[in-house]
Amino acid sequence: MQFPRLMIAGVHSSSGKTTVSLGLMAALKRRRIKVQPFKVGPDYIDSGLHSHACGRSSHNLDSWMMPPQVMQTVFAKNAASAEISIIEGVMGLFDGYRGERIAGSSAEVALMLNTPVVLVVNVKSMSQSCVALVKGFMEYQPEVEIKGIVLNQASPFHREWVLPNLESELGVKVLGCVPWQESISIPERHLGLLPADEHGELADHLHKMADLVESNLDMEAVLALAGEAKPMELIWQAPQVEKRTVIGVARDAAFSFYYQDSLDYLSELGAELKYFSPLNDASLPEVDGIYVGGGFPEMFLPQLSRNSGMQKALRQAHRMGMPILAECGGLMYLSRTLKDWEGNSWPGVGLVPGEIIMTRKLQELGYIKAIALRDTVIAGKGEVLRGHEFHYSTLEGINPQDCAFGLEGGMGRGVSRGGYAEGSLLASYLHLQLRANPKAARRFVEACAEYGNR
CATH class of the missing domain: 3.40.50.880 (Class I glutamine amidotransferase (GATase) domain)
Incomplete structure (x- = not known):
């Protein structure tokens, strides 16, 4: 079965993957596309934000807590009724359970679900080193398909010089350059971002994130990349149960x-x-x-x-x-x-x-x-x-x-x-x-x- 899908991953925490993910989800929903959101790892707050952005419950995919069959079930039963699935990663792409290489990481989930990865790179105070950084990510675990790059906190310099170098030297598509925009920052507290239910201005923030993504990402290339994801032999049938x-x-x-x-x-x-x-x-x-x-x-x-x-x-x-x-x-x-x-x-x-x-x-x-x-x-x-x-x-x-x-x-x-x-x-x-x-x-x-x- 064909499940158009993408994973939005980062090179590290606070790279901008939540902003890009939420903006992309909200922008696609605004186009009347049915978006199914997912979040890698043990997270409740980001999932709540996803649900507001998409109008559908977000679900967690966790390769440490879930056996592969359980993760595939969670994905298939929810993705089947959507036109595209957006999976937001956790921490850096290869960060997972301590001491077990990529176990529990976004990369492991991408491998288990055969999902193309869009890598978000915060390029503030960085130029050509960005190319070396992305090259390392692409070569560290080549089975993980990094198919697109988003440059976050980018300036006109990055668009003019770094973007073409990434594409010419590494052969990877740069989907866009996203500038810093303070007005879309989500308030935080001790366990992370402010939960969706307590964020009175969330709708306005999501609208601004959608505008930011629409203005700076190649949306048609994003949709094409998701559509190139390989078919998956996953079928979900809801069980028939009586109330007990x-x-x-x-x-x-x-x-x-x-x-x-x-x-x-x-x-x-x-x-x-x-x-x-x-x-x-x-x-x-x-x-x-x-x-x-x-x-x-x-x-x-x-x-x-x-x-x-x-x-x-x-x-x-x-x-x-x-x-x-x-x-x-x-x-x-x-x-x-x-x-x-x-x-x-x-x-x-x-x-x-x-x-x-x-x-x-x-x-x-x-x-x-x-x-x-x-x-x-x-x-x-x-x-x-x-x-x-x-x-x-x-x-x-x-x-x-x-x-x-x-x-x-x-x-x-x-x-x-x-x-x-x-x-x-x-x-x-x-x-x-x-x-x-x-x-x-x-x-x-x-x-x-x-x-x-x-």
């Missing part, structure tokens, strides 16, 4: 970090999803289980702590034995107290008997192997899950005997204990892609179904 259970999903400005494909997979396993807001709702919907994902609860502590009705409802659900799965921000919210950056303590739900302390220092970042230390609603003792962590807070006061996981990876501090498990509750900093951890997803759905059938 109802799962409540916390989703609002404080809790927005979910892999859309994880939610889709829960539905495919027979779960009906009902969304609720810990910020605004005073009670839970009628559900058999609860999933509280990550996000920025630390930015909404006064409002979350004032909503005593929701906190009481969650405590009651736990007392009744309802399965509860909480990831990162969910762990923070369910803790006894949360201490902000100024040292103020705010009451949490109180299901996790510890204190969350916000710090100015990054506490964990990276891929994690989690070995279950006990039976929980998502894993039996000894089973291994693959996920990732990214947080500036710490959890203090947990008895080591109550920890849910032995953790390996991340920032390389050896094996440690983490998370909290008690009865039908599992809360940890670990983010999971559920289709990539199918036993965990099925176990959670089964637990919810059993609770609902009591």
Whole structure:
């Protein structure tokens, strides 16, 4: 089957690939082209921005967390209904899991999906060295097809002199030279860019990005390059399932970090999803289980702590034995107290008997192997899950005997204990892609179904 597709990758982080990707997505959508966005690696914020740019949910492709068949499934089931797929890379093209060459990198994803790569190069303060840099990228892993170049933060000099040298010396198409434009910068906070749902001027920014790309990239060459991608023998057929259970999903400005494909997979396993807001709702919907994902609860502590009705409802659900799965921000919210950056303590739900302390220092970042230390609603003792962590807070006061996981990876501090498990509750900093951890997803759905059938 033909899947027109491109990957927008960078030579390093902050090279401009998000600006180029968003601008390209928005420009194509403006032409009434159906664009399916994807993001390489464990990222929620860029995916949310993609979704606003394209009007379609963005999906993550992660070659470290996902077996090849799972990644191909995620790609095929979403790309099949689009006219073009744009995959935004992560970090630099060849950057991935520490110590394993290109494992987990954008390059590995491009190889697995046989996708042409457009390389974004920030050429500020660079001239002919740009040619040497691109040559190195093209020759480092020749199987990765770098078919186009975009020069970012480019000047008229780059257009007049560097562009023709790249094309004549390396035989690669330069798709355009994008100048610096401060008005399209997206605000940032401690975990990256400001989430789409909190960015009041996002529509205007996307419009300006589309204008920037339309004015400076050869759009017809971009479409032609995507159309030259080799056919793929991938077919997706949606399973026919009956509803088995109802799962409540916390989703609002404080809790927005979910892999859309994880939610889709829960539905495919027979779960009906009902969304609720810990910020605004005073009670839970009628559900058999609860999933509280990550996000920025630390930015909404006064409002979350004032909503005593929701906190009481969650405590009651736990007392009744309802399965509860909480990831990162969910762990923070369910803790006894949360201490902000100024040292103020705010009451949490109180299901996790510890204190969350916000710090100015990054506490964990990276891929994690989690070995279950006990039976929980998502894993039996000894089973291994693959996920990732990214947080500036710490959890203090947990008895080591109550920890849910032995953790390996991340920032390389050896094996440690983490998370909290008690009865039908599992809360940890670990983010999971559920289709990539199918036993965990099925176990959670089964637990919810059993609770609902009591």
